[in-house]
Amino acid sequence: GAGxxxxxxxxxxxxGKDVELRCDPISGHTALYWYRQSLGQGLxxxxxxxxxxxxxxxxxxxxxxSAERTGGSVSTLTIQRTQQEDSAVYLCASSRGGHDxxxxxxxxxxxxxx
Amino acid sequence: xxxxxxxxxxxxxxxxxxxxxxxxxxxxxxYNLQWFRQDPGKGLTSLLLIQSSQREQxxxxxxxxxxxxxxxxxxxxAASQPGDSATYLCAVRRLSGGTSYxxxxxxxxxxxxxxx
Numbered sequence: 001g002a003g004x005x006x007x008x009x010x011x012x013x014x015x016g017k018d019v020e021l022r023c024d025p026i027s028g029h030t031a032l033y034w035y036r037q038s039l040g041q042g043l044x045x046x047x048x049x050x051x052x053x054x055x056x057x058x059x060x061x062x063x064x065x066s067a068e069r070t071g072g073s074v075s076t077l078t079i080q081r082t083q084q085e086d087s088a089v090y091l092c093a094s095s096r097g098g099h100d101x102x103x104x105x106x107x108x109x110x111x112x113x114x
Numbered sequence: 115x116x117x118x119x120x121x122x123x124x125x126x127x128x129x130x131x132x133x134x135x136x137x138x139x140x141x142x143x144x145y146n147l148q149w150f151r152q153d154p155g156k157g158l159t160s161l162l163l164i165q166s167s168q169r170e171q172x173x174x175x176x177x178x179x180x181x182x183x184x185x186x187x188x189x190x191x192a193a194s195q196p197g198d199s200a201t202y203l204c205a206v207r208r209l210s211g212g213t214s215y216x217x218x219x220x221x222x223x224x225x226x227x228x229x230x
Binding site for chain 2 (some may be wrong): 004031033035042043044045048050056058059091093100101102103104105106107108
């Protein structure tokens, strides 16, 4: 079946602009995660959605970052007033739910802020 | 705060060798541990998931072990092949902490090169 998909695959934006990154999880997966991967920091957790529960936003680096998940499926990560340090690969993952299950990752969106 | 360390940072071996990648974590109160591989410019591919109650998991030429009390996991790759060349990442999920259950904490990875 289809895996996790993300769009766009690459995004170049000017400093100060807003960007939206999209994630389509595997059908039927109730849990969805956002991470980012940058050269200096490795892979960092950003936010986690599980069913109808309030999301765990503990990894969001600033209030410029937000995410939503509509209808328990597609998620959008929004970065407002982008800064150069936001340049990274943003990875989305989903799992069947609960903590016993593997997380399956999408190919990522490479964001470059110029 | 959980910290995950992977040793070595890079490894280069000739084809056919058996090899071991190491992962250590500072907080033994984990729910499970997952090994991934990442090819250049690609996302992560899940290799093995070990629950905290398990000692090891096997998939083909891969075997992962977990010693929770000592905070260690190893990934054993038998009869390595050039196609195994990738970055290998381990990640742990915390046992407690309310809503922090979900997130994975990653190591920095081991870059593996298998040359013909």
